[in-house]
Amino acid sequence: MSSPIHCRQVTRRFGSLTAVNDVSLDVPAGEICSILGPNGAGKSTLIRLLCGLASPDSGSISVAGFDPAQPATRLEFRRRIGVVPENLALLPELTIEEHLRLTGPIYGLDSATARARSEELLQALALSAKRHTYARECSHGMRKKTALAIALLHNPSVLMLDEPFEGVDPASVEVIRVLLETAARRGVTILLTSHILSLVDRISSRIVLLRDGRILHNEPAGAMPHSTVEELYFQLVEQPSAPELQWLGSQG
Numbered sequence: 603m604s605s606p607i608h609c610r611q612v613t614r615r616f617g618s619l620t621a622v623n624d625v626s627l628d629v630p631a632g633e634i635c636s637i638l639g640p641n642g643a644g645k646s647t648l649i650r651l652l653c654g655l656a657s658p659d660s661g662s663i664s665v666a667g668f669d670p671a672q673p674a675t676r677l678e679f680r681r682r683i684g685v686v687p688e689n690l691a692l693l694p695e696l697t698i699e700e701h702l703r704l705t706g707p708i709y710g711l712d713s714a715t716a717r718a719r720s721e722e723l724l725q726a727l728a729l730s731a732k733r734h735t736y737a738r739e740c741s742h743g744m745r746k747k748t749a750l751a752i753a754l755l756h757n758p759s760v761l762m763l764d765e766p767f768e769g770v771d772p773a774s775v776e777v778i779r780v781l782l783e784t785a786a787r788r789g790v791t792i793l794l795t796s797h798i799l800s801l802v803d804r805i806s807s808r809i810v811l812l813r814d815g816r817i818l819h820n821e822p823a824g825a826m827p828h829s830t831v832e833e834l835y836f837q838l839v840e841q842p843s844a845p846e847l848q849w850l851g852s853q854g
């Protein structure tokens with residue numbers, strides 16, 4: 603049986619640019635797989651392909667046993683996965699609470715369960731007091747947490763989260779970390795992207811490094827040849843090199 607997240611030789615091009623290049627990946631049940639890479643490496647494109655928001659030019663994908671690009675099973679597929687897409691996909695004219703209220707029935711939850719879970723998620727993510735704020739008036743962190751609450755509400759078996767920690771306050775980062783670790787311990791398969799290497803170090807059971815759409819490294823976190831993810835990243839992906847800008851900060 604294939605892993606909950608499984609793709610083989612997946613390629614996606616935009617004109618002459620190959621954003622995802624011959625990517626093969628398996629994420630077994632209960633793993634937290636972090637995809638790291640520089641801006642433009644192809645991380646968000648890969649997540650879009652895995653959730654069926656875009657189709658590959660070649661290769662095969664199976665997530666939770668479904669082909670994400672198959673229209674006939676799209677609703678059933680969406681009920682099995684939770685997604686925080688790069689653009690968060692919120693509706694500006696709906697409040698935080700309305701997003702959760704409308705999401706429950708789409709996922710087939712009965713209203714009592716949806717209401718109870720929504721309350722718990724709003725509390726956990728410190729959104730309760732702001733529940734009546736329109737998405738267009740939310741801060742970036744509030745929008746991110748709303749998108750995460752929507753992704754968790756129906757208790758999916760696979761989570762695909764594009765930068766779930768970025769832009770979120772420290773207390774909420776801790777809450778999200780614990781929620782994801784708990785879900786993974788109970789068998790949920792999680793794929794996330796992040797640029798926060800210290801957090802990735804703490805949470806991941808698998809590290810995937812992506813550059814120019816290609817996988818450079820794909821190993822269980824425990825099998826890393828380096829002591830930290832940061833060390834691995836700077837060695838394999840890119841070295842930071844800050845230029846000396848003579849004019850920066852100089853007056854006159």
Ligand SMILES: Nc1ncnc2c1ncn2[C@@H]1O[C@H](COP(=O)(O)OP(=O)(O)OP(=O)(O)O)[C@@H](O)[C@H]1O
Nearest residue numbers: 616619620621639640641642643644645646647648
């Ligand atoms: N719709 C699109 N049309 C054209 N090019 C695109 C499109 N979406 C992504 N790209 C290009 O594909 C490449 C990969 O983009 P992607 O957003 O997947 O990178 P990323 O690793 O998520 O970057 P970041 O860390 O900045 O979020 C980039 O060069 C980007 O410009």
